[in-house]
Amino acid sequence: MSEPSPAVDEPTVLESFQQNGFSRRTFLKFCAATASLLALPAAEAAVLAENLATKPRPTVIYLSFQECTGCLESLTRSFSPTLEHLIFNVVSLAYNDTLQAAAGESAEAAREDAMRKAWGKYVLVVDGAIPRPLDGAYCVVGGKSALASLQHVAEGAAAVIAVGTCAAFGGLPLANPNPTGAVAVQDLVRDKPVINLSGCPPIPEIITGSVVYLLSFGVPELDEHRRPKVFFGNTIHDRCYRRPFYDKGLFATSFDDEGARNGWCLYELGCKGPTTYNSCATMKWNGGTSFPIESGHGCLGCSEPGFWDRGDFYHPLSTGRWGSGMGEKLAVAAVAGAVLGGAAAVAGRQRQKARNDASTQHPDHPEAK
Ligand code: SF4
Ligand code: SF4
Known part of the structure; x- marks a missing residue:
């Protein structure tokens, strides 16, 4: 130019x-x-x-x-x-x-x-x-x-x-x-x-x-x-401070459950961070004060082509209810991330179930009798 x-x-x-x-x-x-x-x-x-x-x-x-x-x-x-x-x-x-x-x-x-x-x-x-x-x-x-x-x-x-x-x-x-x-x-x-x-x-x-x-x-x-x-150059997920919870399979499953209160990963609530390229997780907003995930809401993927028509904002990527937008293919890493997310989510649910089971088997739990 x-x-x-x-x-x-x-x-x-x-x-x-x-x-x-x-x-x-x-x-x-x-x-x-x-x-x-x-x-x-x-x-x-x-x-x-x-x-x-x-x-x-x-x-x-x-x-x-x-x-x-x-x-x-x-x-x-x-x-x-x-x-x-x-x-x-x-x-x-x-x-x-x-x-x-x-x-x-x-x-x-x-x-x-x-x-x-x-x-x-x-x-x-x-x-x-x-x-x-x-x-x-x-x-x-x-x-x-x-x-x-x-x-x-x-x-x-x-x-x-x-x-x-x-x-x-x-x-x-x-x-x-x-x-x-x-x-x-x-x-x-x-x-x-x-x-x-x-x-x-x-x-x-x-x-x-x-x-x-x-x-x-x-x-x-x-x-x-x-x-x-x-x-x-990076996805929101690459730099998200909740990533350690994702990697451990610890997910919020509603906006007011224990996971949400503990600040766990929002993948299960539909976060599109794994397929969204932007700097929100590092630069944040309002002079570096915060960004949507820090406020408890998943990323909507607003910086990607066709984000409004891609599918359901509130279902996990692994459910396939979030399409590839205007015909372009999701990046390989993003797809891999979504697949890994699904696997991590399943593992997380299994761990959560094990925790629940352990707690209901505790002698003080009413259902343990
Ligand atoms: S899925 Fe969303 S909330 Fe979870 S680590 Fe990735 S970007 Fe952060
Ligand atoms: S929806 Fe947009 S503003 Fe919100 S975290 Fe995702 S990329 Fe950033």
Whole structure:
């Protein structure tokens, strides 16, 4: 790809920090925190700081289509880098119809102006799916269909970032019966890099971290679904703190049983962690406070294609009531995990039964008589 580049006369990221009253030390702390988020080795962390100190801020245009604004809500809660640092210091945000002060024709004119100045060099960020039938008539913003807007703005972009499962894979709008004929960004943009940051919503630091990485190094290494491997290289299950209970066959079997109270594995309650690639178990949410499994609910698999239509959220993977989504095959490791999960669950039930039997045979138990 051509590197995302600045509009004319944009300051470097370091200059932008300084213009906004931040010291060089704050800039370096920002770089260190971002490098840590991206798990960069020391040498690349130094390159990141060097690039951000010398490269001017690139222009970013952010379009929202068929979505719930949850992805942007998530982005506003990024702790490191914060959204403020991102939009005031790291990028030049030329258009976002929720965050920008301008409205109506002046907003559209500002977008066209930014596109003209940075043609071929700006980054396009998209959240939401795009309906295709009737020339895109099911989603119209500012008198222009989402379909036409995407095609128009993508034409001059260096790269496109699809934020959230709706933009990445069609998400909820595409769910059966897909009444508006919604498709994902990658179904329409085929002549330039598309980076998918899936999740419903995505973890905010994944959005900000990916933007910074793209600006500094270009397109990161992607998985088969075009997701950055640094954030989507492991399953939730690979890094889940409840994994030791899974390995011992200790499972909660209802949301208020002894297993649930003890914090045992949620596999039997339908957790899709073994087949879901995301960073929730390590990065967590709200600045690393917690994530769904830590709050007692299994993973729903929201960062995988077709998660809404795959099957039953509350039955274990081993029951086969969770399909492979939009035709793609589950990764071998995931299938193996599900099979192992089934075996572990059976072993766990046997152990639980043995414990129950032992307890009912105890001389003090009423049924032991
Ligand atoms: S099945 Fe779910 S709760 Fe259990 S260890 Fe795996 S990810 Fe964690
Ligand atoms: S734990 Fe699973 S369902 Fe929940 S946000 Fe993470 S990937 Fe999505």
